Amino acid sequence: MIKIMKRNIEHIVSEKLNSKIIDLRRIETGLFNDTYFVKANKVVSELKSKPVNTNEFIIRIAPKDDSGFLFYEVNMMDQEPNIHEIVSQKTSIPIPQIYEFDNSRKIIERNYLIMEKMEGIALSQAYFLTQIQRKNIFHQIGQYLQELHNIHASEYGYLGEHRPMEPQKTWWEAFTIMWSKLIDDVFNCGVYSESEAQKYKDLLLSHREYFVARNSVPSSLLHMDIWAQNIMVNEGGMITAIVDWDRALWGDPEIEFTVLDYCGISTPSFWEGYEGQQADNKSSKVRDLYYLLYEHQKYIPINIWRRKNKIKAQSYKRDCVRLFKKLEKIG
Incomplete structure (x- = not known):
């Protein structure tokens, strides 16, 4: 090879x-x-x-x-x-x-x-950075993502040339399609049964009200893969590049915030740079659970299809089932 x-x-x-x-x-x-x-x-x-x-x-x-x-x-x-x-x-x-x-x-x-x-090395390998420098890097990420999220489109979803879906007029419509297609992937790799797949699709529809409330939010350009390996830095503690934009999505920045949480980027320093704060109410918590599941479920087919690790895939499924049970308790 x-x-x-x-x-x-x-x-x-x-x-x-x-x-x-x-x-x-x-x-x-x-x-x-x-x-x-x-x-x-x-x-x-x-x-x-x-x-x-x-x-x-x-x-x-x-x-x-x-x-x-x-x-x-x-x-x-x-x-x-x-x-x-x-x-x-x-x-x-x-x-x-x-x-x-x-x-x-x-x-x-x-x-x-x-x-x-580009100059620099991945943040994941920058062991020489001081705590102050790391905080400054997260502050820079916040500033850069604020700029990114101020780039808007008239439609929502994966709008790139690869076109895995049709563009939608609202975030709710786009996320519904994204959710359904990802559930199909988990079903197609053999980990969800047909009844499980349908149940999880229907569960999102039952929580429609929590998403349509965000339909007025403009469609923003989202990176969707900001983590330590995609952030390049130099010895002075400055970001020299943000790379790997192939997963970019146009939608509600809330889903990006969930990925940042997932990857350990959403720190107080990040929010200082972003000049904002993460919403903290019932509706946002419901959406956050769905966005977390959107991020976490993907590792089920990835482990089946690419990593050939059925044990790990089942471990991810157990995590997801626990999150689904939380959502099932919400009216």
Whole structure:
């Protein structure tokens, strides 16, 4: 597998950069795509009419088509170029430039991106940071996400080029579709029975009132994968890049806040940077449980299809059942 991947990257570098590889290193923090640092034997001045002037690149290669995907993961790399363009134009968020996206399958049999190499290392590996520096990083994340959430669209859902769903006019309609499709994934991997899947779909419908109250909230651009491995920092405690935007979603920022809680990012310093506070009432707590389940349930099919770990998948199911029981008690 390693030799095959090396040959794939050699083909990309030869065809797209007209160069040879003098240094190739796998970036281990990537869990979905195969990501590599590549140093070419000569400086590339431009790529696809974009100024480059470097011989150092990041190449991200999408998984094989038969890897086993959640409904929104199919071809989700397709939306990254446009998302990067929007974020770079409308915010001060440090984000790598995408020099080229290729889904033609002419060079290799997988989609891939050639990207700018950003300075810094993943926050998950930045053991040298002081407590003060870490607090400052969470403050910066808050500031950046406030900017991101101020980018709005007229529709809700996964609106990118991969189109795993039809755009919707309200957040409730979008989330209902997202929820149903994710439940279908858990059913299709063999962990939910048909009756369980239907029960959990019906449960959301029974709590419609808690969501329609948020229908006036604008559709915001959400990253949906902010965690320590996707935040790059330098030795001075500054964020140098936020990466991996392929899971981006347009919707209610509340769902992003739940993911931030899940990933340990939603700290007091984050909220100071965001200049806001998380809602704390019955309605928001109900929605938070659904958003937590949306995040947690995905690991059931992921463990069945990609990690081949049925025991872990059942453990995630038990966690989810406990959360469902909480929701069943709410009128």
